[in-house]
Amino acid sequence: MSRLLKHAVEGDTVVVWRIDRLGRSLIDVLNTVKSLQQAGINVRSVSDGIDPSTKTGRMMLGMLATLAEYERELIVERVTAGIAVAQAAGIRFGRPVSDSKVIAEKLEIMRGARKAGKTAADAARLVGWSRATLYRHEQAATDITAVQSAASSVTA
Numbered sequence: 001m002s003r004l005l006k007h008a009v010e011g012d013t014v015v016v017w018r019i020d021r022l023g024r025s026l027i028d029v030l031n032t033v034k035s036l037q038q039a040g041i042n043v044r045s046v047s048d049g050i051d052p053s054t055k056t057g058r059m060m061l062g063m064l065a066t067l068a069e070y071e072r073e074l075i076v077e078r079v080t081a082g083i084a085v086a087q088a089a090g091i092r093f094g095r096p097v098s099d100s101k102v103i104a105e106k107l108e109i110m111r112g113a114r115k116a117g118k119t120a121a122d123a124a125r126l127v128g129w130s131r132a133t134l135y136r137h138e139q140a141a142t143d144i145t146a147v148q149s150a151a152s153s154v155t156a
Contacts, residue, residue: 001032010040019045019061020068029065103137110134 001022008014014036016022022043023029033043033052043052048064051057083093106127113123124134 005036008036008039008041013042013044015044015046017046018068019043019048019050019064023065024072026062026065026069029068030062033061104141107137107141 004014019033020029022032036043037052044050048060050060050064052061087093106129109127110123110129113126114120118126120134121131124131127134129137
């Protein structure tokens with residue numbers, strides 16, 4: 001959309017499949033159409049048949065943009081409700097829980113490979129990780145060690 005707005009010049013016509021493709025909300029659509037019209041750029045909607053340069057077209061634009069925003073809100077509500085039902089049924093979202101023993105084993109394999117001269121990316125591939133994952137697990141292990149050291153020095 002930003003590239004379109006940069007390249008469109010006065011006299012051009014922006015053609016969209018549906019008018020709601022011009023923004024995420026009613027205000028976005030109306031502001032986009034208004035800014036295009038102020039720049040001398042025409043707007044046409046193929047499936048809606050809307051021409052915002054006419055009174056009827058502006059009325060239809062407002063109605064369809066409002067309906068499109070309503071439809072998006074309904075979709076968000078349905079998705080949110082579906083997620084809540086899934087979570088209530090015990091489905092967990094997000095990254096899978098990692099087994100700390102497996103991570104520790106992979107870190108040892110990776111450290112051995114690094115001592116043997118392998119790059120971080122090669123060592124990570126050796127255990128099926130990306131380089132970023134390797135660094136994330138190394139940092140987490142360092143943080144855990146630091147916390148354990150601090151806790152043992154406080155209790156001593």
